Amino acid sequence: MKAPIVKEKILRELAFKGSTSVRELLAQFGVNRPYLYRILRSLESEGAIVLEMGKIRVVDKKSLIYVWGTEKRKIFRVVKGVTYKVRPKKVRDFVVFSGTSALWVLGKVLEPSFGTAYIKKEDFERLRQIGIKREGYPIKFYSYDEDVFYYVKSIRGYMLPPVEQIIADALGEGMYTRVIEELLEDVEWMM
Amino acid sequence: MRKAGRELKDELVLVGRWATYLQAQKLGNRALPSLDIDFTALKENFRAIEKHLLASNFVPIGFRYIKYYHETLDGRLREISLEESKKIPPHELRELFLDILWDEKISSMSFAHPYVEAIFEKELYDEIDGINVAFPEVILSMKFLIEKNKYRGQKQLKDLVDIYVLVLAPEELDFEVFELLYSREKFGLDWVIRYFRENEEFLASVVHGLGMMFDREEFLLVVDELKENLKR
Numbered sequence: 001m002k003a004p005i006v007k008e009k010i011l012r013e014l015a016f017k018g019s020t021s022v023r024e025l026l027a028q029f030g031v032n033r034p035y036l037y038r039i040l041r042s043l044e045s046e047g048a049i050v051l052e053m054g055k056i057r058v059v060d061k062k063s064l065i066y067v068w069g070t071e072k073r074k075i076f077r078v079v080k081g082v083t084y085k086v087r088p089k090k091v092r093d094f095v096v097f098s099g100t101s102a103l104w105v106l107g108k109v110l111e112p113s114f115g116t117a118y119i120k121k122e123d124f125e126r127l128r129q130i131g132i133k134r135e136g137y138p139i140k141f142y143s144y145d146e147d148v149f150y151y152v153k154s155i156r157g158y159m160l161p162p163v164e165q166i167i168a169d170a171l172g173e174g175m176y177t178r179v180i181e182e183l184l185e186d187v188e189w190m191m
Numbered sequence: 192m193r194k195a196g197r198e199l200k201d202e203l204v205l206v207g208r209w210a211t212y213l214q215a216q217k218l219g220n221r222a223l224p225s226l227d228i229d230f231t232a233l234k235e236n237f238r239a240i241e242k243h244l245l246a247s248n249f250v251p252i253g254f255r256y257i258k259y260y261h262e263t264l265d266g267r268l269r270e271i272s273l274e275e276s277k278k279i280p281p282h283e284l285r286e287l288f289l290d291i292l293w294d295e296k297i298s299s300m301s302f303a304h305p306y307v308e309a310i311f312e313k314e315l316y317d318e319i320d321g322i323n324v325a326f327p328e329v330i331l332s333m334k335f336l337i338e339k340n341k342y343r344g345q346k347q348l349k350d351l352v353d354i355y356v357l358v359l360a361p362e363e364l365d366f367e368v369f370e371l372l373y374s375r376e377k378f379g380l381d382w383v384i385r386y387f388r389e390n391e392e393f394l395a396s397v398v399h400g401l402g403m404m405f406d407r408e409e410f411l412l413v414v415d416e417l418k419e420n421l422k423r
Contacts, residue, residue: 087408087409087412088406088409089406089409104404105404107395107399107404107405110391110392110395110405110407111407111408135408135412136408136409136412137408156403156404
């Protein structure tokens with residue numbers, strides 16, 4: 001199975017921007033038109049977006065994030081991250097915490113264990129040196145998507161992506177709890 | 192607190208919860224405020240300190256100094272004398288407690304603390320806002336010592352919050368300060384770990400309320416490192 005990485009990028013763009021156009025997405029991601037339309041039509045049938053005259057508008061972000069979470073599960077099944085036991089404060093300068101790890105930073109869960117973190121390929125050796133000590137929490141590091149770094153915000157000294165990505169990653173990890181529901185409600189409310 | 196601490200800057204060093212509060216604030220963290228003020232002082236300065244506190248309307252009662260206030264309906268506090276305090280209904284009376292830990296007992300009611308001499312001798316304090324405030328390592332060591340094998344209910348939970356805030360402060364702790372104090376009087380850390388584990392969820396909710404992150408492993412690793420250092 002091929003990991004739906006490009007599809008994730010499209011979903012992310014829609015979730016973050018709220019509205020865009022077919023032309024913009026084609027130019028930005030270099031995908032072919034039938035593939036893009038397949039994705040958009042399926043999102044439309046989920047009730048997540050409205051597609052009219054080449055313009056796209058997100059109308060149900062919660063549904064969009066659920067679709068993203070489902071795709072994320074597929075990605076995590078194919079792209080195997082590397083799990084290291086680390087002290088979060090030792091890696092926070094060069095990794096983006098997402099999923100459960102980010103929920104921990106936000107005070108939504110008690111620990112970041114088995115959460116997701118993104119790292120640039122060039123920083124893997126640094127991570128390995130820290131991971132050798134095997135101190136702290138097991139966290140899964142991925143380097144397949146460095147685009148995440150474009151969107152980060154610093155919260156409590158940690159780099160976090162927008163909440164939509166955090167939820168999608170948590171769903172991808174297999175986390176379905178009240179915390180996710182609450183965050184989704186917040187996202188919907190913010191629309 | 193600020194007035195007494197500033198005016199008696201050379202004679203008093205702030206410890207306890209207010210010291211935690213000021214140290215945490217200095218490091219960009221938050222901590223719980225307190226109703227009581229705890230200072231340390233040397234016996235040789237007792238007369239000068241007491242003279243100043245009496246002149247500032249503090250009344251010595253037992254081992255502590257108390258200042259009385261009348262809380263008016265608009266919420267304002269007016270300083271009053273001991274005599275006036277007796278005429279005021281209890282619900283309008285507010286008390287400020289100031290406790291001093293000495294290097295040597297000054298009376299049978301007073302308290303001596305084994306670390307006080309070292310605090311002054313080695314100048315184990317920072318000046319914050321015009322007050323001498325004990326280093327985080329000193330505050331922690333004193334808390335580790337007070338709590339040894341002693342259950343103190345809600346006060347102990349507050350101490351646990353203080354310990355957490357200081358242990359996870361952004362600046363590295365100086366283990367040499369702990370070693371110095373430990374050499375004067377040994378404190379235990381096993382109870383800290385046990386008590387921390389027992390109250391993890393409560394502590395997490397309090398530190399989140401303070402806007403801090405709850406990092407169980409980091410806390411336990413720092414305490415463990417300290418334990419290992421003290422064993423050497």
